[in-house]
Amino acid sequence: MSRTRTALFAALALVAGASGTAVAAYPADVGPAAVPCTVDYKVQNQWSTGFTAAVTVTNHSAAKNAWSVKWSYAGNQKITNGWNAKLAQSGSAVTASNETYNGTLSSGGSISFGFNATYSGSNAMPATFTLDGVTCNVDDGSGPGGPTDPPGPVGPKVDNPYSGAKVYVNPEWSAKAAAEPGGSRIANQPTGVWMDRIAAINGANGNMGLRAHLDEALKQKGSGELVFQVVIYNLPGRDCAALASNGELGPTELGRYKTEYVDPIAAILADPKYADLRIVTTVEIDSLPNLVTNTGSRPTATPECDVMKANGNYVKGVGYALNKLGDVPNVYNYVDAGHHGWIGWDDNFAASATVMKEAATAEGATVNDVHGFITNTANYSALKEDNFSINQSVGGKSVRDSAWVDWNRYVDELSFAQAFRQQLVSTGFNSGIGMLIDTSRNGWGGSARPTGPGPMTDVDAYVDGGRYDRRIHVGNWCNQSGAGLGERPQAGPAAGIDAYVWMKPPGESDGSSKEIPNDEGKGFDRMCDPTYTGNPRNGDNLSGALPDAPISGHWFSAQFQQLMQNAFPPLS
Structure with a gap:
């Protein structure tokens, strides 16, 4: 008998609602060394019109610097998007080739990629896979040596x-940070991975996709515990009160949003x-919070937010x-x-918690699906204001009466997050919820940082x-002039606070200073223009934005340098 063979599983099929793995038995005289490659093709999630599949290919031949996997469908399956591979389809024939970051495939090594696809009728598995033109066998873990051990159960x-x-630590952000003068001081800090459009799931413009990040996270994990932070950010009509x-x-x-964005992320x-x-x-x-503060008869309302409400x-x-x-x-x-500078006021505080409970x-969600809440994401509110409080008065006027506080009950993010946690619990969320605070850009250090209280001449x-x-x-929220890095990411820093995090990667722009055409759906918001004189949401003040900024999410070197210069605690 030949010591290589083609995969023989054309008769295997999945019916709607089922999932499975392609299965084939090894011939008795075929050892693993003789198999040029093995393929594990799994349908992880399937519904009436589509499915999500994961493919793992293991190379048993010489090491490769690039690879290409091919197969054909017997039915009308059409791939709509994928991740960790460049996927092309012509009729029933599919080709998956390496991305720039995962072309190396060692002897004995594996690569994994996945995709979403549509179908109707039956969803038969492909009959044959090839790796660089060589036919692969199918591995369900039951070949020579018996089945591999399944992953252990996940604990509570x-x-x-x-x-x-x-x-x-996101290696793509880390590399950009390290390339900046002085950036190596913070290049090893953890930041959030943003899924800000459907293409980001696969890896847009050559960037790492979600699976690539998760695979890297497994490498960083080692034998200990590791947290992977991912930002879910692609709602229909997103950011109805902003354009950037x-x-x-x-x-x-x-x-x-459900089928092309959330479902693929959940499957991965x-x-x-x-x-x-x-x-x-x-x-x-x-x-x-936009549904509370920027709708109806409020002066800050926008037609777009009214639509979303x-x-x-x-x-x-x-x-x-x-x-x-x-x-x-x-x-x-x-x-x-x-x-705190958005929903800290009495009119917004409890109402926002109610919308979040809704x-x-x-x-189909329940409060048990919520482990906690995060405040100050991609914002600049100071973590703790030490030099004044709402309980003080100056010249017979309450601090709340000052133009800056403007009757808000909270003057900083820590006091707001702790109080809002209690409000959320009283609204019906579990008593064990924790809070995260994004401290990536709220340090406000440098020479402009006050060393004590202001003069007692008047409350302002x-x-x-x-x-x-x-x-x-x-x-003001866009690329703020004078901002600095805040507290470094850390676990359990205060009562009710699970962690300080850098969910917004420092150095990534909030929005462009002028209109820049792009294919990412990013608009031009005048709040990112340093010459803009404002609107009711910022009291008709100047925007305070830095000049010459790129579109949101793109690297902004001048901002990154400012954040390091004004870091508090200072960088060593």
């Missing part, structure tokens, strides 16, 4: 996923390969994401909760002279 969630764990970070999905495209995170990672999701930045797609989208992601045993969902119980002079947050107005 821990109270604080950051406790006793390392946190993933508008998304690709229109206000009514909830269906695409549910891969047993990643079961030992603690996966922290930050769910939909700058969404739910009326159609309910923010609430439905967040609920769907929480439900699907919450089904993965090792995923910890943290919902975005704005910041979302957490929509589309007292507050303005003592506040660390040097923004012109608390409503």
